[in-house]
Amino acid sequence: MSLNLFLIFMIASAAAAATGIIFRPGSWYDGLRKPSFTPPKWAFPVAWSTIYLLSAIAAARVALLPGAGLALALWAAQIALNTLWTPTFFGARRMALAMGVMAVLWVVVAGMVVQFWMIDWRSGLMLLPYLAWLCVAAALNWRVWRDNPNAGAH
Protein backbone atom coordinates (compact mmCIF):
# COMPACT_ATOMS: atom_id res chain seq x y z
CA MET A 1 0.00 0.00 0.00
CA SER A 2 1.31 3.43 -0.94
CA LEU A 3 1.14 6.17 1.70
CA ASN A 4 0.83 8.89 -0.98
CA LEU A 5 -2.19 7.15 -2.47
CA PHE A 6 -3.76 6.67 0.96
CA LEU A 7 -3.36 10.39 1.72
CA ILE A 8 -4.96 11.42 -1.59
CA PHE A 9 -7.92 9.10 -0.98
CA MET A 10 -8.16 10.61 2.52
CA ILE A 11 -8.31 14.13 1.00
CA ALA A 12 -11.29 12.94 -1.06
CA SER A 13 -12.88 11.42 2.04
CA ALA A 14 -12.21 14.61 4.01
CA ALA A 15 -14.23 16.55 1.42
CA ALA A 16 -17.15 14.17 2.00
CA ALA A 17 -16.70 14.34 5.79
CA ALA A 18 -16.62 18.15 5.73
CA THR A 19 -20.25 18.22 4.59
CA GLY A 20 -21.20 16.73 7.96
CA ILE A 21 -19.54 19.67 9.73
CA ILE A 22 -20.82 22.40 7.37
CA PHE A 23 -24.40 21.07 7.17
CA ARG A 24 -25.41 19.97 10.66
CA PRO A 25 -28.78 18.36 11.39
CA GLY A 26 -29.75 21.16 13.81
CA SER A 27 -33.20 21.99 15.19
CA TRP A 28 -35.01 21.27 11.91
CA TYR A 29 -33.90 17.62 11.89
CA ASP A 30 -34.25 17.23 15.67
CA GLY A 31 -37.93 18.15 15.34
CA LEU A 32 -38.72 15.45 12.75
CA ARG A 33 -40.39 12.10 13.49
CA LYS A 34 -37.84 9.29 13.35
CA PRO A 35 -38.19 5.49 13.23
CA SER A 36 -37.40 3.30 16.25
CA PHE A 37 -34.27 1.90 14.58
CA THR A 38 -32.62 5.36 14.39
CA PRO A 39 -29.03 4.97 15.70
CA PRO A 40 -27.90 7.25 18.56
CA LYS A 41 -26.29 10.52 17.46
CA TRP A 42 -22.76 9.54 18.50
CA ALA A 43 -22.89 6.53 16.15
CA PHE A 44 -22.88 8.65 12.96
CA PRO A 45 -19.42 10.29 13.21
CA VAL A 46 -17.97 7.02 14.55
CA ALA A 47 -19.45 4.98 11.68
CA TRP A 48 -18.44 7.48 8.98
CA SER A 49 -14.89 7.95 10.29
CA THR A 50 -14.43 4.18 10.27
CA ILE A 51 -15.93 3.87 6.78
CA TYR A 52 -13.81 6.68 5.28
CA LEU A 53 -10.63 5.25 6.83
CA LEU A 54 -11.31 1.67 5.68
CA SER A 55 -12.36 2.68 2.16
CA ALA A 56 -9.24 4.89 1.74
CA ILE A 57 -7.06 1.96 2.87
CA ALA A 58 -8.89 -0.41 0.50
CA ALA A 59 -8.46 2.01 -2.43
CA ALA A 60 -4.75 2.55 -1.67
CA ARG A 61 -4.28 -1.26 -1.54
CA VAL A 62 -5.83 -1.94 -4.96
CA ALA A 63 -4.78 1.26 -6.80
CA LEU A 64 -1.39 -0.10 -7.88
CA LEU A 65 -2.65 -3.59 -8.77
CA PRO A 66 -3.38 -4.42 -12.42
CA GLY A 67 -7.00 -4.11 -13.54
CA ALA A 68 -8.00 -1.62 -10.84
CA GLY A 69 -9.51 0.90 -13.31
CA LEU A 70 -13.16 -0.05 -12.80
CA ALA A 71 -12.76 -0.37 -9.02
CA LEU A 72 -11.23 3.12 -8.81
CA ALA A 73 -13.88 4.63 -11.12
CA LEU A 74 -16.56 3.28 -8.75
CA TRP A 75 -14.59 4.64 -5.78
CA ALA A 76 -14.60 8.11 -7.42
CA ALA A 77 -18.35 7.89 -8.07
CA GLN A 78 -19.15 6.87 -4.47
CA ILE A 79 -17.13 9.70 -2.91
CA ALA A 80 -18.83 12.30 -5.15
CA LEU A 81 -22.32 10.91 -4.38
CA ASN A 82 -21.41 10.70 -0.68
CA THR A 83 -20.34 14.37 -0.74
CA LEU A 84 -23.62 15.28 -2.47
CA TRP A 85 -25.97 13.52 -0.02
CA THR A 86 -25.46 15.61 3.14
CA PRO A 87 -25.94 19.07 1.54
CA THR A 88 -28.98 17.73 -0.34
CA PHE A 89 -30.63 16.37 2.82
CA PHE A 90 -29.50 18.73 5.60
CA GLY A 91 -28.65 21.82 3.51
CA ALA A 92 -31.39 21.96 0.87
CA ARG A 93 -33.77 19.70 2.92
CA ARG A 94 -34.71 17.90 -0.31
CA MET A 95 -35.47 14.53 1.31
CA ALA A 96 -36.90 12.86 -1.81
CA LEU A 97 -33.95 13.93 -3.94
CA ALA A 98 -31.55 12.78 -1.19
CA MET A 99 -33.30 9.38 -1.30
CA GLY A 100 -32.53 9.21 -5.03
CA VAL A 101 -28.86 10.09 -4.40
CA MET A 102 -28.76 7.43 -1.65
CA ALA A 103 -30.19 4.79 -4.02
CA VAL A 104 -27.56 5.48 -6.69
CA LEU A 105 -24.85 5.55 -3.98
CA TRP A 106 -25.99 2.14 -2.69
CA VAL A 107 -25.79 0.58 -6.16
CA VAL A 108 -22.35 2.11 -6.81
CA VAL A 109 -20.98 0.89 -3.45
CA ALA A 110 -22.43 -2.60 -4.01
CA GLY A 111 -20.67 -2.74 -7.39
CA MET A 112 -17.51 -1.39 -5.78
CA VAL A 113 -17.48 -4.17 -3.15
CA VAL A 114 -17.66 -6.78 -5.94
CA GLN A 115 -14.88 -5.14 -7.97
CA PHE A 116 -12.57 -4.71 -4.99
CA TRP A 117 -13.24 -8.29 -3.85
CA MET A 118 -12.24 -9.68 -7.24
CA ILE A 119 -8.90 -7.83 -7.14
CA ASP A 120 -8.07 -8.30 -3.45
CA TRP A 121 -10.62 -9.96 -1.16
CA ARG A 122 -9.26 -8.27 1.97
CA SER A 123 -9.96 -4.86 0.41
CA GLY A 124 -13.47 -6.03 -0.53
CA LEU A 125 -14.01 -7.09 3.08
CA MET A 126 -12.97 -3.61 4.29
CA LEU A 127 -15.83 -2.11 2.26
CA LEU A 128 -18.58 -4.27 3.77
CA PRO A 129 -19.19 -1.97 6.79
CA TYR A 130 -19.84 0.84 4.25
CA LEU A 131 -22.52 -1.19 2.43
CA ALA A 132 -24.08 -2.26 5.75
CA TRP A 133 -24.21 1.30 7.07
CA LEU A 134 -25.75 2.52 3.79
CA CYS A 135 -28.62 0.06 4.35
CA VAL A 136 -29.31 1.73 7.70
CA ALA A 137 -28.87 5.23 6.23
CA ALA A 138 -31.16 4.46 3.27
CA ALA A 139 -33.89 3.05 5.55
CA LEU A 140 -33.57 6.12 7.77
CA ASN A 141 -33.70 8.55 4.82
CA TRP A 142 -36.79 6.73 3.49
CA ARG A 143 -38.69 6.69 6.80
CA VAL A 144 -37.86 10.29 7.77
CA TRP A 145 -38.98 11.42 4.30
CA ARG A 146 -42.25 9.40 4.36
CA ASP A 147 -43.09 10.13 8.02
CA ASN A 148 -42.62 13.91 7.71
CA PRO A 149 -44.52 14.75 4.52
CA ASN A 150 -44.60 18.51 5.14
CA ALA A 151 -41.14 19.03 6.62
CA GLY A 152 -38.86 19.18 3.59
CA ALA A 153 -38.34 21.58 0.69
CA HIS A 154 -39.85 20.64 -2.66
Place this chain on the structure above:
Amino acid sequence: MSLNLFLIFMIASAAAAATGIIFRPGSWYDGLRKPSFTPPKWAFPVAWSTIYLLSAIAAARVALLPGAGLALALWAAQIALNTLWTPTFFGARRMALAMGVMAVLWVVVAGMVVQFWMIDWRSGLMLLPYLAWLCVAAALNWRVWRDNPNAGAH
Protein backbone atom coordinates in the same frame (compact mmCIF):
# COMPACT_ATOMS: atom_id res chain seq x y z
CA MET B 1 -11.48 3.88 -24.02
CA SER B 2 -14.12 1.85 -22.21
CA LEU B 3 -17.73 3.05 -22.41
CA ASN B 4 -18.55 1.51 -19.00
CA LEU B 5 -15.72 3.44 -17.38
CA PHE B 6 -16.76 6.66 -19.12
CA LEU B 7 -20.33 6.24 -17.81
CA ILE B 8 -19.16 5.66 -14.24
CA PHE B 9 -16.94 8.76 -14.36
CA MET B 10 -19.96 10.64 -15.75
CA ILE B 11 -22.07 9.49 -12.76
CA ALA B 12 -19.41 11.00 -10.50
CA SER B 13 -19.42 14.21 -12.56
CA ALA B 14 -23.23 14.29 -12.49
CA ALA B 15 -23.11 14.31 -8.68
CA ALA B 16 -20.84 17.37 -8.84
CA ALA B 17 -23.02 19.00 -11.51
CA ALA B 18 -26.18 18.40 -9.45
CA THR B 19 -24.91 20.81 -6.78
CA GLY B 20 -25.23 23.63 -9.34
CA ILE B 21 -28.92 22.80 -9.78
CA ILE B 22 -29.72 22.23 -6.09
CA PHE B 23 -27.79 25.28 -4.83
CA ARG B 24 -28.47 28.13 -7.23
CA PRO B 25 -26.82 31.55 -6.84
CA GLY B 26 -30.20 33.29 -6.42
CA SER B 27 -30.91 36.80 -5.14
CA TRP B 28 -28.25 36.62 -2.40
CA TYR B 29 -25.44 36.19 -4.92
CA ASP B 30 -26.99 38.55 -7.46
CA GLY B 31 -26.84 41.32 -4.85
CA LEU B 32 -23.10 40.94 -4.17
CA ARG B 33 -20.34 43.16 -5.61
CA LYS B 34 -18.47 41.34 -8.34
CA PRO B 35 -15.17 42.09 -10.13
CA SER B 36 -15.07 43.34 -13.72
CA PHE B 37 -13.68 40.01 -14.99
CA THR B 38 -16.79 38.08 -13.85
CA PRO B 39 -17.87 35.86 -16.78
CA PRO B 40 -21.47 36.14 -18.04
CA LYS B 41 -23.96 33.78 -16.37
CA TRP B 42 -24.38 31.54 -19.42
CA ALA B 43 -20.64 30.77 -19.42
CA PHE B 44 -20.76 28.78 -16.16
CA PRO B 45 -22.94 25.81 -17.23
CA VAL B 46 -21.20 25.77 -20.63
CA ALA B 47 -17.74 25.71 -19.05
CA TRP B 48 -18.61 23.10 -16.43
CA SER B 49 -20.40 20.78 -18.88
CA THR B 50 -17.34 20.89 -21.15
CA ILE B 51 -14.98 20.29 -18.22
CA TYR B 52 -16.97 17.35 -16.80
CA LEU B 53 -17.22 15.74 -20.23
CA LEU B 54 -13.52 16.15 -21.05
CA SER B 55 -12.34 15.00 -17.62
CA ALA B 56 -14.58 11.88 -17.78
CA ILE B 57 -13.17 11.06 -21.23
CA ALA B 58 -9.60 11.62 -19.97
CA ALA B 59 -10.19 9.36 -16.94
CA ALA B 60 -11.78 6.61 -19.07
CA ARG B 61 -8.78 6.79 -21.44
CA VAL B 62 -6.13 6.34 -18.73
CA ALA B 63 -8.04 4.04 -16.33
CA LEU B 64 -7.03 0.83 -18.10
CA LEU B 65 -3.43 1.86 -18.74
CA PRO B 66 -0.69 0.61 -16.39
CA GLY B 67 0.34 2.98 -13.60
CA ALA B 68 -2.93 4.93 -13.53
CA GLY B 69 -3.43 4.52 -9.77
CA LEU B 70 -2.16 7.95 -8.72
CA ALA B 71 -3.93 9.70 -11.62
CA LEU B 72 -7.26 8.08 -10.65
CA ALA B 73 -6.78 8.84 -6.95
CA LEU B 74 -6.34 12.52 -7.86
CA TRP B 75 -9.40 12.30 -10.13
CA ALA B 76 -11.44 10.98 -7.16
CA ALA B 77 -10.16 13.78 -4.90
CA GLN B 78 -11.00 16.51 -7.44
CA ILE B 79 -14.58 15.30 -7.99
CA ALA B 80 -15.25 15.16 -4.22
CA LEU B 81 -13.78 18.66 -3.69
CA ASN B 82 -15.70 19.94 -6.73
CA THR B 83 -18.95 18.52 -5.26
CA LEU B 84 -18.14 20.20 -1.93
CA TRP B 85 -17.47 23.70 -3.29
CA THR B 86 -20.94 24.72 -4.54
CA PRO B 87 -22.89 23.79 -1.36
CA THR B 88 -20.19 25.49 0.74
CA PHE B 89 -20.37 28.75 -1.24
CA PHE B 90 -24.00 28.98 -2.40
CA GLY B 91 -25.66 26.74 0.21
CA ALA B 92 -23.86 27.59 3.46
CA ARG B 93 -22.57 30.95 2.10
CA ARG B 94 -19.20 30.25 3.76
CA MET B 95 -17.09 32.21 1.26
CA ALA B 96 -13.79 31.94 3.18
CA LEU B 97 -14.19 28.19 3.66
CA ALA B 98 -15.13 27.82 -0.04
CA MET B 99 -11.88 29.68 -0.88
CA GLY B 100 -9.97 27.04 1.11
CA VAL B 101 -11.77 24.22 -0.73
CA MET B 102 -10.99 25.96 -4.05
CA ALA B 103 -7.28 26.23 -3.16
CA VAL B 104 -7.01 22.51 -2.36
CA LEU B 105 -9.01 21.70 -5.53
CA TRP B 106 -6.62 23.79 -7.64
CA VAL B 107 -3.55 21.96 -6.27
CA VAL B 108 -5.20 18.55 -6.79
CA VAL B 109 -6.19 19.38 -10.39
CA ALA B 110 -2.71 20.74 -11.15
CA GLY B 111 -1.20 17.48 -9.89
CA MET B 112 -3.80 15.53 -11.88
CA VAL B 113 -2.84 17.30 -15.13
CA VAL B 114 0.81 16.29 -14.60
CA GLN B 115 -0.07 12.66 -13.78
CA PHE B 116 -2.43 12.30 -16.74
CA TRP B 117 0.08 13.94 -19.08
CA MET B 118 2.80 11.47 -18.09
CA ILE B 119 0.53 8.50 -18.88
CA ASP B 120 -1.17 9.88 -22.02
CA TRP B 121 -0.44 13.44 -23.13
CA ARG B 122 -3.75 13.75 -25.01
CA SER B 123 -5.62 13.06 -21.75
CA GLY B 124 -3.47 15.62 -19.96
CA LEU B 125 -4.34 18.16 -22.65
CA MET B 126 -8.07 17.49 -22.11
CA LEU B 127 -7.68 18.56 -18.47
CA LEU B 128 -6.10 21.95 -19.22
CA PRO B 129 -9.46 23.78 -19.66
CA TYR B 130 -10.35 22.58 -16.13
CA LEU B 131 -7.19 24.11 -14.63
CA ALA B 132 -7.70 27.32 -16.61
CA TRP B 133 -11.31 27.68 -15.50
CA LEU B 134 -10.33 27.04 -11.86
CA CYS B 135 -7.98 30.05 -12.09
CA VAL B 136 -10.97 32.21 -13.06
CA ALA B 137 -13.22 30.57 -10.41
CA ALA B 138 -10.59 31.00 -7.69
CA ALA B 139 -10.03 34.67 -8.56
CA LEU B 140 -13.81 35.21 -8.55
CA ASN B 141 -14.28 33.42 -5.21
CA TRP B 142 -11.46 35.50 -3.71
CA ARG B 143 -12.74 38.87 -4.95
CA VAL B 144 -16.41 38.22 -4.09
CA TRP B 145 -15.33 37.13 -0.60
CA ARG B 146 -13.01 40.16 -0.03
CA ASP B 147 -15.35 42.73 -1.65
CA ASN B 148 -18.42 41.66 0.36
CA PRO B 149 -17.09 41.44 3.92
CA ASN B 150 -20.52 41.33 5.58
CA ALA B 151 -22.41 39.17 3.08
CA GLY B 152 -21.42 35.62 4.01
CA ALA B 153 -22.05 33.32 6.95
CA HIS B 154 -19.25 32.89 9.47
